[in-house]
Amino acid sequence: MGQASFEEISASDFFYRNRDIAGLTNPSRSIFVAIREVVENSLDAAESQKIPPDVYVRLSFEAEATKETQIYKLRVEDNGSGIPPRFIPSAFGQVLYGSKYKLKQARGTFGLGGKMAVLYGQITTHQPVTVTSSTGQEKIYTFKLMIDIQRNKPIILDRKVLINKENWHGTIIEFTIEGDYLRAMTKIIEYFKQTAMVNPYANLTFVDPKGRLYKFNRATTVMPEPPKETMPHPYGVDVELLQRLIQITEHTTMSSFLRGHFHRVGEITAQKFLEFAGIQANKNPKKLSHEEIVRLMQNLKKYKDFLPPDASCLSPLGEELLKAGVTKELNPEYLVVHQRKPSTYAGHPFIVEMAMAYGGGVPKRGNFVIYRFANKIPLLYDEASDVSYRVISAMNWRRYKVSPDMPIAIVVHICSTKVPYKTVGKEFISDRPEVRKEVANALREVSRQIQHFLARQEHVHMEKKRLGIFSKYLPKIAEFATNLAGKEKKPDIEKLLKSVQKYGNEES
């Protein structure tokens, strides 16, 4: 008889064993994900302080690893807020440690991605990560770190302190990673291009292993309002969150507990809800049994009269910035943008923003070019599974006199405190009815505007054609008639041609 062995594994260990779920599935995908995660942290770090981001990324070749893979050094510099020195080791050396547990819109969701990249670099190359950061104070700190995977703890190999003469603030992270850049190249460059599209206030620079420079300059320094932190909305809670809140709460009655920890719950709402749930208003939340907590969670979801979450925790781009970004990267002949009003799914607020670009630099692919973004992150994989793709495919385009072979790009941006990704890999958004409805409404709006544009264009085209026909035939009629009539001088037809221009719409 064998004895089953149980061992507790750390968060680092768990992700080490299950790195596929973070998108680190193969050498080319891994290098793409690593760059993306680190760049997103940099953008968040600058944006949270309303600093127009300057992000410099360099990927350089270090050594051959296997037949298909190489060792690269990845260096990412930003001008963000910087990290206070005491947090640096944990921020890069401990999985599930981070600043993103409160509710506001941010690119990353779990505080996981950047560390996963570092962890992946460590397990493939056995090299430490170097982090240099300053918050703009007198000193700059440099740490050389490795992660103790089994214990999920940072190991500090080296620590240096420099004088910050120029009040620099930002973070520089450098580590080695095994991957296949050549196969990932197209996606990586596409990633930068699309990131530039929804971050028109950012300077992005990428130097690839062959020394090629890709530079995406900002078109504006105007930035969207940074999101405000909010408390969770009652519809969005689960048992785990309730238990944690109960653990930390200082409130001693249910009524004040609800008011103190939930979004848009006031005195009256709390009172009515507690009546609805059959819980005494003065009950101490710490005294709730496990069964009671489960019932509380169920009732929170069931109760119909909570106010919907407000959108102050969201930071959409806004129509102007979206316009600037798309214009900068696609330079279309015509562009329409539309931002929907905030909506919610399962207690999470979200906003859909959409742009439709026609002609100009819009690539012609024989089908609509779809750019998908969630919280300003480009989504480059699994397009066909995404809710936007489905909505676009299901649309009755003939109604809008739009056909897929026109040079049309559709940009969909969904921002939310919790983007409804289908997978941890953050590649596509699941088909939730609330989200689908907003995407469809946005699409109808921009399509209507494109339809007007196309109709106007068609009209102008017809007018030109019409005028061309008159200018071609009227002189000939004059010529033949002059000859037939046996006259010398041709009649003047200029006035007639002018009148055609003026009364262009008659008899056409």
Place this chain on the structure above:
Amino acid sequence: MATKKAKIAEKKLEVISRLKQFGTQIYDQLDEGAFPSITMPSRSTENITYDPTLRQYILGENRVGRSARNIRHIRPFTQLAWVAFFSNELTSQRKTSTLRDVYYSAQAYEMTFNDQQESNNIITDLETLTGYAREEFSIFPEERSAIFGDLDIGYTVPGYEGKSVNLTSHPDGVLIGPAVTSSEFIKTTADKVIAIEKGALFTRFIEESVHSKHKSLLISCGGQAPRQTRSFIRRLHDELGLPVYILTDGDPWGMHIAQVIISGSANAAHLRDLNTPDAVWSGVWASDIIDYKLPTDPLDEVDIKRLYELQKDPRYQSDPIWQREIKLFLKIKRKTELEAFSRYGLTYIVDEYLPAKLDQKPQENNRKKK
């Protein structure tokens, strides 16, 4: 015959002056700063009716407009002006052209037509507008038929003025082309015209000297007679006072070839003098099939359908013989060809059938003396 000569020259001047009038009309409108426009009789089927007095189809009162103002009209309007211009050039310079040649010539003026059908239609427009047939604008179709017999004609075409020719001079017959149709008739010994549906029998008739034995001018229609041949037959009838006899196959199609020579076609309802109402269909009748015991084929479905159509056609109401023969065809359900007479020997049709047919009492309606 000098008057005839004058008539042809006169007609040319008439045509040229009509074209000039059209050009002047457009010129004046343009000169006043207006979009030129014209109206002409409509050729749509609702506007085509049969006139029992004229014994041909005519156009009714409906007219259609063409305005250079209208984006859909300006192209055909320009094409019409061009065709008028081109016809004027041809006619004034005494040159001729064909329908196909007109279509190709347009390209030199950057007046391309999509296809020949389009240019043909525009030429028909000019006919409708002016009331003159295209041959009078010096535009001829490709199709040719032939004439043989003792008739001296005087050419009016450039280079041949004053020259004359006798139409027995060539044993294959003489093509009825622009030179023949524009010629003047000088003298003839013939006292009748025999129009024959098929070239083979036309040749046989020449070989058998039908033209001298029966004092006749022989015409090969080559199937459905071309318009210029129909108008030429009309001239032979009108100017020389010759009766016209028509020989066709004994089936609905042959019957209709004769009918078009007599009553004209709906397609030419905008024109006059293309038909010869006094011409006579001499055979082959359904009753001839019985009387001469001719070899036959059964009528097929299309033949029968055609017979029912013809039965209702207004052109077949004027003379009882049409209805009588249609009924007989439908009764015996047989048809035959002119060649069928060869069962009685090669010369039977000339020696026996033709004299009998020519002696036959003219059909009642056609008996009226001119």
